[in-house]
Amino acid sequence: MSFLGNLKDKVSQAILEKSSANSKKLTKDESFRLEYNLPDTETIIDESAAEISIVSPYTSKNSISDNTLPFFSGKIYLTQRFLVFRDVYDKRTCSFVLHISSIKKVERVPSNSYIFALSITAYSGLQYIIQYVGIRSRSEQFSHKFKIMLKENLPNVKHLRPFLETCYSEYLLSKNHCNVEEFQNQPAGGLGLKFKFPGDARKLKDKSKMRLWFEYFKAHGRNITLSRDQMFYKLIRVGLPNRLRGEIWELCCGSMYLRLDNKDEYSSILKLNEGKHSLAIDEIEKDLNRSLPEFPAYQTEEGINRLRRVLTAYSWKNTEVGYCQAMNIVVAALLIYMSEEQAFWCLSIICDRLVPGYYSKTMYGTLLDQKVYESLVQKTMPLLWEHITKNDIQLSVVSLPWFLSLFLSSMPLVFAFRIVDVFFLNGPKTLFQVALAILRINGEELLRTEDDGTFISILKDYFSTLDDSAHPNSPNEHYRSITKFQELLVVSFKEFAIVTDEMVENFRARNKNEVFQGIENFIKRTQLRNFPRTRNLTPENLSNIYDRFYQIVQSSDVKMGGGTSLMDFELYKVFMSEITDWVNLNNQYEDKNQDAFLKRLFNNWDVEKRNALTLENIVVGLNKLVEIDLMEGLSNFFELYDVDGNGKVNKEGMLLISEDLLYLTTPWRDGFKLDSITNKAIESAIADEIIKQQQLAEKINKEREDNANGNSSSNENLPEIKIPTEIDIDREKxxxxxSERYLSAASMFIQRSFEYAQPEENPEVPLIDLDDNGDEADRMTKLMANAALDPTHPKYLNLPTFRMVILADETYELFFSETFRDSFHIDSKINSLNKNSRNLRDMFDGLLADGRRVANEVRRRMDTQSASSAASVSSRVQQNDNTSIKSRSHTISSFNDEEDDDFRGTPLEEDLLDNAEAQVLSEIVPSEGRDKLELANNSIVDHDVKILESFSNENKNSTTTNGKKNDPAIIEFET
Structure with missing residues (x-):
C-alpha cells in the first residue's frame, strides 16, 4: 500500500508540475538554457549584437593578413560560466558555447574610436574575434561584466586539465602532434574499447569518419571550446566514429558541462552510500543480466559491475525516481561508448531534460508521448490510422518500447546507435520522426493486417532486415545499394521534417489531461482493490473517501511544498468535518470535547503508531464506525475507551464516554438535525392536520348533499388527500x-453506568448481610467490606454492561442503530456536500418535500379511525413542491434538500440519477471526421531516387469502430 501511496504522490506531483508548466510560458532564461543545453543555474547576465570571426592555428595566414576572414552576424550572450553565440539567421551556420574557464587570454583589438572589438583565445588555440555592434558605451558595459565573470571563474581553471584528460578528442590531436598540450594516456572510455564496438568498423567506414572529425577539431576547436557549423550537423547525421561517440553525445546533450562543474560527485555518491540498501537496488539487481545481453561485455563481471555502479549512483542521486523500467537498457548502451562518470551525467540529462517522465514510477512521459504519436499518425497517415482503429490494433503496445528504450531494444544496436546520435543532437522529436517513418515505409503491408500479432510481426521482420537492400529488384545498381536503414533515415528526417518541437509540445498539451486522468484512475482502482474487506462501505463509498483523502492531503502539500500519502491530526480534523455532522471546526465552544474525541479516534485508527494515518487506516476505521450490526457497533465504540484491551473501562473512562456521547449528539441537542423519533412526531402532527381538514371537507360536502336532497356519496365528489400549503407546528416545542431527550439520555447513562458497574475484586465473593443489628461502628465495618457498595472502591464497566445501559434508553439505542451511522456522509461525492450546518427549519422543509411518507401516515390514521372514511378517500396523493411550514412567528418557504440522508430514494433523486446517466451517455459521441492531411508521397532521396509509394490519393473520413478508442495510459497499465 505504501508503494501505491507513493505512486499516487508522484502522479499528483507530475500533474501539478505539468499544469504549472503549461499554464505559463517559459521564461527567457529557461528557453535559453533549453536551447543550448546549459545547466539550470545559468542565467543571462548580458547580451549584445556582435560579429564573430573564428581563427584556428591552421587558418591560412593570407586570409588573416588580407582581412578576408568570414564574419558571422548574430547575438552574443554572457552567463555565469559561459559565453554563447548564435548566428542571427540560422544557428546551424555558426554557434558556440564557450566555457569561460577555458579562456586563456582576452585582448582588445586595435580599431578606430567607433568600433569596439575583443580577441579571445581559448586553450585549444582557437581565437574568437568579437566585434560589438552598437554604441561604444554599451559594448564596454558588456565587456566589463565579462571581465567580472572571468575573475569569478578563475578557481575553476585548476579543474580544466583533469577534465581534458578524459576527452578523447584531446588525445586524438595530441597523438597526431596537433595539440599545444600533450596528453600521452588514452582516456578511460567505454566497454567497446575492450569488448569491441557493435558492427563492422570497416563497413561503417569508422576510420574515414574519425579523419573528418580530426580535421574538424583542428579548425573548430573541441569539447567545451567547439564551434558548430553546417559540417558539424552533417558529420553527426552520417554516423559518429566509435571512439568519439560518447564525447559527442555528452557535448550535444549538455552533460559534459555538468561533469566539468561537478567534479568527483559520481565517486562521492558511491562512496557515501556504500553498503546501503534500498528498494531501487533490489530492482537493479533483477535487471542487470537482462541489459543488452547480446553485447559480450554484459556477460562478464566487469560490464555488469559498471552498469550496477552507474544505476546505483543515480538511484541515490535522484531518490524520487530511483530506478525505473528500461533505464538499464539505456545505461548499458551509454557504457559501450562512455566511462561510468560520463554515463552517469548523461543519464541525468536524459531523465531530467530530454525525455522527462519516461523513467518514473508512472511513466507518464512515455504514455503522454504515445498519445502524441497516435495523434501524429492520425494527422499524417489518416488511411493507416483508420485501418488501425477499425481493427482495434493497440498501436501503443507496439510503439511504447521504441520510445522507452530509444529504439535500442527494437532494432540491431549498430542501427539504433545511429538513431541515438540524432536524438542527442535534435532532441525527442527524433523519436517521433523515426517512429512515423517506420509505419510509413511498412504501410502497405500493415494495411493488410487485422490483428496486433501480425502487425508486430511485420515490424519485427522489418527491423531484422534493416541492412538489406530497399530495392533489391531494381535494375539500377545505385538503387540496389540503398539499404532499408538508409531509406528509414531519409523518410524520417526529410519527409517527416514537418514534425517540429513546437508541434510535439502542442500535442502534449492537448493530451496531457486525458493521460494523467487515465493514470490516476488506474492507481485509484488498484488501491481500492487492495483494501481490506469492508462490508459496511460500498465501492462508491470507498471512491468518495479516496477522492476526499487525497484532495485534503494534496491541498496541504501544495502549501507545504512537499508530497505525502499520510494524514496528520490537523488534516484529519478537516477530513472528518467534511463527512460528519458532529465535527465543526468553526465552533469554538465545542473545541475541547471535539478535539478530545477526535484524538481518541485518531489514535485508535493509527495502528502503526506513527502519529499519522494512511488511506487504509481511514477506510478500516470508518468501516467500524458505520457498522450496521448494532451489537458489533457498540463493541467498536466500547473499544475506543478500552485502552488496555482487557475489556474494562474504569470510572474515568465511563465519564469520558458520557462526555463524548454528549458531544456527539450536539447536532440533535441543538436542533440542527432530526432523529427518527422527532420525524415521527412531525409526521403525526402533519397527519392530524390533514385528517382535520379532510373531515371538515367531508362534513361540508355532506351538508351540501343534504341541502340538495341528494343521496350520493360518490368518491368523485370527495376532495383528494393533499398536503396543505401551511401547517401550524410548534417548532420550539x-x-x-x-434536546431534553438527549440530555436525559446522557444523565441516565452515567447514572446506570455507575449503578451497574462491576467492582474490581472477584464478583463471585458473597456479599455480607447488612442487617440493623449491632452498633453503628459494626454496620460501617460491614458496609466497607462490601466492595460493590463502597463508594471509594474502584469499579469498571465491561462490554455486556455497556450494551445493556445503551439498550435501556430509547434515544441512545436509536442513536447507535441508526442516527450515528446516518451522520456520516460518505455517500456524497467530493464538493457535493454543503459544509454549513442546517437548522431544524430546513429539516421540516425537507420532510414536507417527501409527500409520500406523510400521505402513508394519513392513510394509517384514517384506516384506524374509520374504515368507511378511508375507503371514501381518493387513493391518489399529490405532492406540492411549494409546501411550507408555518411556525408561530412566520411562514417557512420549503425547498428540496437533496443532502438529507432521511430522504433517499425520492422521485426527485431518481430523476437526478437519470439525469446523471444521461449526461455520461451524452459525452459518448461519434468521433468527428479526422484530418484528411496526408503526407506527400513523392519523397526523393539523393540523386532523385523515389523511395516511397503513396498509400492512397483519396481523402476519407477516419471513424472509430464499435465506439472503441485507444487509451495508451490504461492500455499499458492493464497490459
Missing amino acids: LERQQ
Missing part, C-alpha cells in the same frame, strides 16, 4: 423535546 419540538426542539425542546428532542
